[in-house]
Amino acid sequence: RVGVFAGITKTGYELYGPELWKKGAHIFPQISFSSVANRISYLFNLQGPSMPIDTMCSSSLTAIHEACEHLYRGECEMAIAGGVNLYLHPLGYVGLCANHMLSADGRCKSFGKGGNGFVPGEGAGVVLLKPLSKAIADEDPIHAVIRGTSINHGGKTNGYTVPSPTAQGELIRTALERAG
Known part of the structure; x- marks a missing residue:
């Protein structure tokens, strides 16, 4: 029983639709957020909870929180948790600019004087979580302990x-x- 908790907020695939249609394609590029988590569960035959988490900027941390909660309740024995954020089409930036959300000077100043927006980042990260007692018993290399x-x-x-x-x-x- 391994759970999969995938933090994901956007994909951008659908923005390629008009471009493809002009070339005669009869497809609508899209992705279901649940496919991100469920594809992993399917490919690796994992039978624990499998869910996408979309809480905007906090999606990855919320995915880890949910994984910890499911582990604590015994709903899974291990959990794969993390997230991905990719800007796959230029219109993603156009929308952020139009809404005046991006930092004019390209620097984040969270809660600081002169803060004028954010700087988007891209990346993916995943951790494998299990209860500490089980990791010790299995002689796993332990890189960190999440206490709360x-x-x-x-x-x-x-x-x-x-x-x-x-x-x-x-x-x-x-x-x-x-x-x-």
Whole structure:
């Protein structure tokens, strides 16, 4: 019983549709977020929970949180958790620019004076998680121990894409409390 928890927010494949149609293609490029997690479960015959997680910027961390919760409840014995974020078509950037979301100077200044937007990043990362007692018993190389996780939402702020320093502080406090 291995769970798969895939943080994913966007793909961009569908943006290639009009370009392909002009060339005579009769396809609609798309991906279902559930396919990201479920394809892994299918290919490796994994029979634990298998789900995509889309919480925007926090998708990967939320996937890890959900994996930890499922492990804690015994719903899986191990979990593959992580995320992917790729900008596969230029229109992804056009939309961010049109909504004035990108940093004008190309620098992130989260909660800092002069913050004027964010700088998108791309990447993929995955970790294999299992209960510490099981990892020790199996003599696995242990690279880190997750002692506590937590998730929340910032509620209403100065703007839909503006984080709440208060809510993020509460989130950190809760995670530290859970970690002891």
